Amino acid sequence: MSELKLELKEKIIEQLNLEDVSVDEIADNDPLFGEGLGLDSIDALELIVMLDKDYGIKLADPKEGRKIFESIDTMAAYIAANRSN
Amino acid sequence: MKPVYIHSVGSVSAQKTFENEEFLNEIREYNDTTVKVIDPNYKDFIPPAAARRMARGIKMSAVSSKNALTEAGLENVDAIIVGTGLGCIGDSERFVSDIIKNDEQFLTPTRFIQSSHNTVAGQIALGLGCKGHNFTFVHSAISFESSLIDAKMMLENDEAITVLVGGVDELVDHHVETHRLIGHIKKEPLASQDLLKSKTEGMVMGEGSHFFVLSNEKTPSSYSELLAVRTFNTISKDRLNQKINRFLESQQVSIEDIDLIILGNNGDINFDDYYKQLTTGIFANTAQAYYKHLSGDFDTASGFAFWLANKILKTQHIPDVVKLNAIESSSLKTILIYNQYRGENHSLTLIRKC
Structure with missing residues (x-):
């Protein structure tokens, strides 16, 4: 699981162009949206595409994203339980 | 009809022009077939959260437009008019290449948003909160002049008092490759000081962003x-x-x-x-x-x-x-x-x- 969390942090930094953020600065339970990493609704769309492309997970209900993308912990747990690749 | 004045200038180019106090005091020479701009420290001008999604053309224009507005002593304008040959071509290329690579699936929004020609004018307006006339002219080598004509007509007819007018284009790999293939870019590097002595076809391709505040009201500092x-x-x-x-x-x-x-x-x-x-x-x-x-x-x-x-x-x-x-x-x-x-x-x- 810790490998997956590290991978997620790297992907988020790269795909969302978080140039000034390093992997060490993202705690596993930091909120990704709002006051934490400060991601926004466009980033949420990028993350939904990333789940589909990299882990074969299609979010049937985009509202699910609110819980799944709460933190690296919640994302990793959801991916581990639902991934198809 | 009212006269039209140039109140201020802003430039990001292959020379150190982004500091308005400077005027070609220090010349950067090159020996190449393409030449990129000297990048200002974009973090001094653009908040990091906004900058992370900006294409090069937008970043350059954020700086040059901000410099022009600062020099004019303005926080907003009545209209924004931009000329560009290819808009944010870098993101357009990446978006199209994603379509091909991913078999028309998994397309992300950021590159799509920035792949349109009018992104620069739109982003400047969003940054300023300018809800006025917002127009982009895409007319090859007369894109900038088309913007000037539009601004001039607006100001002459008193439809605006201040207009931010600019021209921007960015240099990106695939665009350079295709222009090289068709012989529009020089095959051999050329030293900048030898441009006029060149006996070969094609150009040295560059990039840049230039913005100006135009107005129908003259000020003591008008250019x-x-x-x-x-x-x-x-x-x-x-x-x-x-x-x-x-x-x-x-x-x-x-x-x-x-x-x-x-x-x-x-x-x-x-x-x-x-x-x-x-x-x-x-x-x-x-x-x-x-x-x-x-x-x-x-x-x-x-x-x-x-x-x-x-x-x-x-x-x-x-x-x-x-x-x-x-x-x-x-x-x-x-x-x-x-x-x-x-x-x-x-x-x-x-x-x-x-």
Whole structure:
């Protein structure tokens, strides 16, 4: 699981162009949206595409994203339980 | 109709032009087939959260437009008008390449948002909170002049008091590759100081962003008055003199009134004849300048010429590095800018000290 969390942090930094953020600065339970990493609704769309492309997970209900993308912990747990690749 | 004045300038180019106090004091020479801008420290101008999704063209324009607004002492304008040959072509290329690579699936929103030509004008408006006229002109080498014409008409007819006008294009790999393939970019590197001696086809391709605040209200710090702008899709070489004479006559200006002509020579052996015809002909006794050895050539490179012309009028000084001949004008009042690309999309822009 810790490998997956590290991978997620790297992907988020790269795909969302978080140039000034390093992997060490993202705690596993930091909120990704709002006051934490400060991601926004466009980033949420990028993350939904990333789940589909990299882990074969299609979010049937985009509202699910609110819980799944709460933190690296919640994302990793959801991916581990639902991934198809 | 009201007169139109240039209140301020802002530039990001292959030279250190992003600091408005500077005027080509330090020249960056190159020996290449392409030349990129000298990047300012974008973090000084753009919040990191906003910058992370910005394409190069947007970042350059965020700086040059901000510099122009700051110099004009304005926080907002009535209209934003931008000229661009290809918009944010870098993101357009990446978006199309994602479509191909991912079999038309997994397309992300950021690159799509930035893949349109009007992204720059839109992003500047979002940043300023400007809800006024927002327009983008995409007309190859006359994109910038088309924007000037639109702004001029708005200001003359009192539809706006202040307009932010700019031209921007960015240099990206695939675009360079395709232009190299069709012979529009030089095959061999060329030293900037040798541009006029070039005996080969094609240009040294560049990039840049130039923004100006135009207004129909003169201020003590105004750079110049914009007298006229005219564009032509095609002009045959044998009719060039006639077109220029008619353009000047329409402004009651004679060749002798022109204190400096700024020309868009890009070192392409097939098309620099247009300029040679003028420098050895009707403008043989006029002070002459060129600039594409400093900026590279791109669809809105004439924005650099407009910046240069305004700086020359303001400082009453022609930097040696842009001089094409040794003729000195006793005073610099009226400047004509002439540009064309590959024998098409000609433009004439006339400004006068105010």
